[in-house]
Amino acid sequence: MDTMKSAVLAIAVGLCEINLAHAQSAQPAPPTPAPASSPAAPPTATPSPAAPSQSAVTAEANAHVAEADRLFKQGVASMDARDYVTACPLFEQSQRLDSSSGTLLNLGDCYEQVGRTASAWRTFQQASEVAQATGRRDRVPVAEVRRDRLLPRLRQIKILLPSRPVPDLTLRLDGVSLPPPWWGAPLYVDPGVHNLRANAPGLAEYATNIEAPRPGETAVVQLPEFALTPDIRHEPTSAPPPPNESSSTRSDPRMIAAIAAGAVGVVGVVTGSIFGVRSMSKHNESDKYCSGSRCWDPRGVEAMDQARSAGTVSTVAFVIGAAGLGAGAVLWFTRPSESESGALGVRVTPTSVGLHGTW
Secondary structure, eight states: OHHHHHHHHHHHHHHGGGGGHHHHHSOOOOOOOSOOOOOOOOOOOOOOOOOOOHHHHHHHHHHHHHHHHHHHHHHHHHTTTOOOHHHHHHHHHHHHHHHOHHHHHHHHHHHHHHHHHHHHHHHHHHHHHHHHTTTTTGGGGHHHHHHHTTTTGOOOEEOOOOOSOOOOOOEEEEEEEEEEGGGSEEEEOOSSSEEEEEEEETBOOOEEEEESSSSTTHHHEEEEEEESSOOGGGOOOOOOOOHHHHHHHHHHHHHHHHHHHHHHHHHHHHHHHHHHHHHHHHHHHHHEEETTEEESSSSHHHHHHHHHHHHHHHHHHHHHHHHHHHHHHHHHTOOOOTTOOEEEEEEEEETEEEEEEEE
């Protein structure tokens, strides 16, 4: 019982001291890499020909610490006002300028408040490591308790590779490169949709969006084989095989004859229709001056003759048209195979359509 009381007392003391992190922390340590993206390191100044003096370096470091402390206090004020959306970026900026276990504890708490459980777990883990490295062992149990409390709420994604090895494969989850030891291992992710991309030199990129599973569950993503096959747009295309001249030569005459016969048939039908209409028109005109075969006006005789001539032309044209269409159909549907040979032609006369050639 005394041991439990001592542990609870240590945790309570650690929580009370979080807001004094920047004033009490010893030497700042760089952030420890985590399974996903961690706060980026401060940008490195471009080297100049002349090395800066010790006083200039100290002044710049003090300016970073002061700015980090200002951002930290703004973050704490936003947390007190329950404005977690504003507080989290402030703690992130403060941590980039001056790493501190106290800032990490507050940042992890902020992530937890907005539902970013995986980010909170990683941040509490990092806070524990930084606290040990900087001699703030009183904060270690605080960070570990907060970290372990999140375990039942964490969501995981497991990425399985294709069965066929892919040389120089790279995987990126939400823009963060995943090292090979993490491939096939469960990865903690925040709630929401996550983007996965797989790349390899000379291969087509595979990209997909993954919905995080429910708390305590793992979503398994299998990279498909087809997504990692060479991009056919970059492959040299082989030239098409040369055409078979003998085959095309043998099939062309009959095809041409079929088209020609069909054209003659269409012309015949159209011509027959035109002259048929003309014949009917002249017959109607002759009825004004004739009764049967008797006509009392020369105009009736002339109209009767024109009607008969048009009727004759119409009949012949219809016969030729029907014959042409029939011959064209026969030629088209009875074209020879590659082993057959021969040449065909169409002979058209005023009263008939005929075929000539060898079969």
